Amino acid sequence: MQVRLIEYTPQPIKTIYVAARTCYSARTPEEVGKTLPSETRMKALIKRIISQGHTSILEHVTFSFSICDVSRACSHQLVRHRIASYSQQSQRYVRSHGEFVIPPSIRRRKRAGELFRRVVDGLYASYCALLDMGISKEDARYVLPNAQTTNLVMTMDLRELVHAASLRLCSRSQWEIRTLFQKVKREVAKKERFVATLLVPKCKHMGYCPEEDSCGLTPKK
Structure with missing residues (x-):
């Protein structure tokens, strides 16, 4: 399996910050973008707003990945994440x-x-x-x-990527798609480590494990 990040929104932290500030500012988005605080303060605001459930601000950032040599079983699971774009190698045209x-x-x-x-x-x-x-x-x-192996390009906005990762990075998820999202996270981390920290199992967001059979990473509710 090979996963490569081939395109993403430049300056994702700035983009998310401007989107967040615009919601609570009389200024235009362009004006907000001209008077940015330190990156540390931008990250702090983003984390606080996300913790309040205002995750729509993440939709302004997208990531496109080249995904190669995964099974059709894996790709069938992947495309169930419907708020994304997929272009997959066709068995109709490719031998x-x-x-x-x-x-x-x-x-x-x-x-x-x-x-x-x-x-x-x-x-x-x-x-x-x-x-x-x-x-x-x-x-x-x-x-x-x-x-059978297949290749595809996947594009997700960050909100959906966080959601998909929260499910697929869980130790109870199927091994191949879990491996895929581990590689996705590593690719994102190469470009923006802060964004990669948002890609964690759902128990890390919730503060407890909702699964019947827990791996022990977080306490059960």
Whole structure:
């Protein structure tokens, strides 16, 4: 799996601060932007307003990621976060090259790994055979498994990114999409560490664990 940040809103802290101040100021957004306090004070205001639930100010900042070699099972989970934009590699137009994601629980066990490889290799062979028979890629793809790799571009505003990360960074989330969001957070941190600190499991926002089976990171309510 490879995740790369390919585009984002310049000066995200300034953008969020100006949006926040505009809500409570008689000045225009442009005027607010010309008289900025220190970055420390901007961050403090942003944190306070977010803690009050005024998270719409985060929507003015967006991040676009290149996401490669994740499974179709993972991408199906990802696109359930609907307040985002996705452009995904099409199985209708792009021929599969027989690359699959093998879950660690299967990879660790020899017999399970052998069975998995036998099944997915057989499915890929059937896919190729259908193509050789003249079946179109859009129909032959029906035999491909959820393990098939895919590439996509994902764009999210920061409000949705915080929400998605709060669910997917939880230790109870599925391993592959949790790994994806761990990589997303690392990419964001390379550009703006303060913004990355907002990407945490939901228990860190709530102050307690709402899950029935807690990992112990925060106390249960």
